[in-house]
Amino acid sequence: MDVKARQKLKVYRAIDNNYRLNVLARLHDEPDIAFNDLAKKVRIDRALLAYHVGVLKDVGLIESKYERRSKKSSKYRLTDEGIKILKEFKLVKTSTKKEQQ
Amino acid sequence: MIRSVAEAGKSIRQKRQEFEQRMKETCIIAVLLGAGGKGLEKRRNIEEKLEKEGILALIPEDDFAPDVAPSITEEVVLEKSDVDIIFINVESWGSATEFGQYHDKEGVAPKLRILVPYRYHPLYGTSTGYLTDLYLTHIVKYGHVYAYDDSETTDYPTSEKIIMKLTTRHRLLAALGKI
Numbered sequence: 001m002d003v004k005a006r007q008k009l010k011v012y013r014a015i016d017n018n019y020r021l022n023v024l025a026r027l028h029d030e031p032d033i034a035f036n037d038l039a040k041k042v043r044i045d046r047a048l049l050a051y052h053v054g055v056l057k058d059v060g061l062i063e064s065k066y067e068r069r070s071k072k073s074s075k076y077r078l079t080d081e082g083i084k085i086l087k088e089f090k091l092v093k094t095s096t097k098k099e100q101q
Numbered sequence: 102m103i104r105s106v107a108e109a110g111k112s113i114r115q116k117r118q119e120f121e122q123r124m125k126e127t128c129i130i131a132v133l134l135g136a137g138g139k140g141l142e143k144r145r146n147i148e149e150k151l152e153k154e155g156i157l158a159l160i161p162e163d164d165f166a167p168d169v170a171p172s173i174t175e176e177v178v179l180e181k182s183d184v185d186i187i188f189i190n191v192e193s194w195g196s197a198t199e200f201g202q203y204h205d206k207e208g209v210a211p212k213l214r215i216l217v218p219y220r221y222h223p224l225y226g227t228s229t230g231y232l233t234d235l236y237l238t239h240i241v242k243y244g245h246v247y248a249y250d251d252s253e254t255t256d257y258p259t260s261e262k263i264i265m266k267l268t269t270r271h272r273l274l275a276a277l278g279k280i
Contacts, residue, residue: 005124006155012117013128013157017183021113035168047177050166054159055130066167074168089109091213
C-alpha cells in the first residue's frame with residue numbers, strides 16, 4: 001500500500017474516537033489553549049488527555065509548544081491538516097468563496 | 102451545516118470502514134515501553150519503522166503530553182484507551198516494575214507482549230531472576246513472553262524483529278476482523 005493511503009488510514013484511525021474529535025473541535029474554537037484548560041473543557045482525565053493529544057500529534061493534526069518558564073505547560077493548536085479534516089467531516093463551517101476573498 | 106461530534110463520529114467510522122475494505126488494511130495503535138538511554142534510542146528506531154508500515158506507534162516519554170508524568174499517564178492509558186498492543190522490553194529496573202505493575206491487570210494483560218533477554222526466559226534461559234517465576238505465570242495465563250537477543254550472537258530474534266512481525270500480523274488479523 002502506498003504511503004499516502006497509509007497516512008490517510010492513520011488519520012481516520014486517530015479521529016475515530018469521540019474524545020479526540022472533541023479535542024480537535026475545542027482547539028478549533030480556542031487555538032493555543034493550555035493543556036490543563038483543554039482537559040477541563042473536554043472533561044477528561046489529564047492522563048488520558050496526554051495520550052489523546054499524543055495520537056493527534058503523531059498523525060500531524062495538531063501541534064504544541066511546551067513552555068518551561070514559570071509554570072510548565074503545553075499549548076496546543078490545529079495544524080492546516082487538522083483544520084482540513086474538521087472541514088471534511090463538517091465539524092466546522094467551510095468558508096465560502098466570498099469569505100475567502 | 103455544522104455537525105455535532107457524535108454525528109461526525111458516525112460519518113468518520115463509516116468512511117474509515119469503507120477505506121479499510123478498499124485497502125484491505127487497517128491501522129492499529131502500538132505503545133512501546135522499555136528502558137531509557139540506549140533502550141529509548143532502540144525504541145525510537147523501531148517506532149520509525151512501525152510508522153513507515155502504517156502503524157500508529159507511541160513512546161510515552163516522547164509522544165504523550167509532558168504535562169503529566171509518563172508513569173501516571175501509562176497506567177490510565179493502558180487501562181482506558183483504545184491502544185491495541187503494548188510491548189514491554191524488560192531491560193531495566195523501570196521496565197521490570199512496569200511488567201510487575203501490569204502483568205495481571207484486567208484489560209491490560211491481554212494486550213501485553215513481553216520481551217525478555219533470552220537468558221532470563223523461563224523456558225529457554227539458564228539464569229533465574231526474581232521475575233522468572235512471574236514470566237512463567239504470565240506465559241501460562243496469557244502467553245506472549247518472547248525471548249530475544251539484540252547482540253545477534255544466537256539464533257534468537259532481535260527485539261525489533263519480534264515487534265515488527267507481531268505488530269504487522271496483529272494488524273492483518275484486525276483488518277480481517279479476527280481480533
